[in-house]
Amino acid sequence: MEGKIQKLLVASSLLMGAAVALIPLTSYATDGPYPTNGDKYAPGYECNKQGTCANGEGSTVVYVNVDDILSLDAVAFSGTNGDTAIQVMPNMPREGSLQATVRSAKPYTISLSAENPYLVNQADDIYVIPSRANVSNDSTAWGIKKIGETLNPDDVYSAITTNPEVFFEGGPHDESTTTEFPVGVSVTANVPQGTYATDVTVTAAVKE
Numbered sequence: 001m002e003g004k005i006q007k008l009l010v011a012s013s014l015l016m017g018a019a020v021a022l023i024p025l026t027s028y029a030t031d032g033p034y035p036t037n038g039d040k041y042a043p044g045y046e047c048n049k050q051g052t053c054a055n056g057e058g059s060t061v062v063y064v065n066v067d068d069i070l071s072l073d074a075v076a077f078s079g080t081n082g083d084t085a086i087q088v089m090p091n092m093p094r095e096g097s098l099q100a101t102v103r104s105a106k107p108y109t110i111s112l113s114a115e116n117p118y119l120v121n122q123a124d125d126i127y128v129i130p131s132r133a134n135v136s137n138d139s140t141a142w143g144i145k146k147i148g149e150t151l152n153p154d155d156v157y158s159a160i161t162t163n164p165e166v167f168f169e170g171g172p173h174d175e176s177t178t179t180e181f182p183v184g185v186s187v188t189a190n191v192p193q194g195t196y197a198t199d200v201t202v203t204a205a206v207k208e
Contacts, residue, residue, distance in 0.1 A: 067105075069104065069105050069106060070102065070104040070106070070108055070204060070206050071102065071103045072100065072101070072102055072202065073101040073102065073103060073176050074099070074101040074176075075099070075101075076098075076099045077098050077099070077183070077200075078096060080094055080095075080096060086183065086185050088185045090188055090189040090191070091138065091187075092186075093136065093137065093184055093186035094184070094186075095182050095183060095184050095185075096182075096183045097181065097183060098112075098144060098181040098183050098200065098202075099178050099179070099180050100178070100181070100202050100204065101178045101179075102177060102179070103174070103175065103176050104173055104204070105174070106171065106207065107206070108169075108170065108171045108172070108205060108206050108207050109169050109204070110167055110202060110204050111164035111167060111202075111203040111204075112144060112164065112165060112201070112202060112203075113162060113164040113165065113200070113201045113203070114160045114161070114162065114198050114199060114201060116198050116199070117131040117159070117161055117198070118130055119131075119185075119197060120196060121194045121195070122195045123194050123195075124192075124194070127191070127192050127194070128196070129141065129185065129187065129191065129196050130142075131159040131161070132157075133156060133157050134157075135184040135185065135186045137186065138188065140186065140191055141185075141186055143157030143158055143159055143160065143184055144157060144160060144167065144183050144200075145158065146166075146167045146168070146181075147167060147168045147179060147181060148168065148170075150169070151168070151169065157184050160200065164201070167181060168181070169207060171207075
């Protein structure tokens with residue numbers, strides 16, 4: 001559009017110059033110079049002696065929000081049947097779910113770790129459930145499953161350690177996307193009753 005407007009402006013100025021050149025000198029002096037104060041007869045306006053010149057303009061503001069490349073929007077845990085804890089009985093493994101919600105403009109990873117990998121009895125911390133891959137009927141253990149055939153081809157649990165380990169690879173996602181990690185627990189009959197817990201750290205990062 002800019003190229004076309006420039007050509008139109010050039011054509012208009014050439015036509016105006018031709019018209020002025022054809023006016024006799026005496027006639028030009030009689031009419032006097034065109035006003036230059038912006039009224040309806042000022043040059044440069046699309047108007048005539050019977051009409052009025054009109055010139056209008058407006059403006060608006062364009063807003064652009066540049067988002068983060070990656071955002072970890074939420075982390076949550078749900079126990080058995082949506083409860084706050086996994087309800088487990090001796091020799092009967094049970095599962096809960098850890099959820100991580102991520103938005104990312106690039107492929108990303110989700111890593112899991114824990115400062116204390118043991119589930120600790122909240123009433124007496126000498127009793128613990130260790131983190132192990134072997135979550136089964138005859139073991140006392142807890143673990144989390146990695147997601148995807150590449151990371152977890154055998155669909156087994158992995159132990160949580162103090163070092164962040166990749167449990168998911170995915171993206172990009174321009175909307176918040178939730179990934180669920182199955183959390184499994186099994187205990188034997190010699191584990192005392194009570195509530196066992198630990199903090200799990202979730203780390204989302206752009207994949208290198």
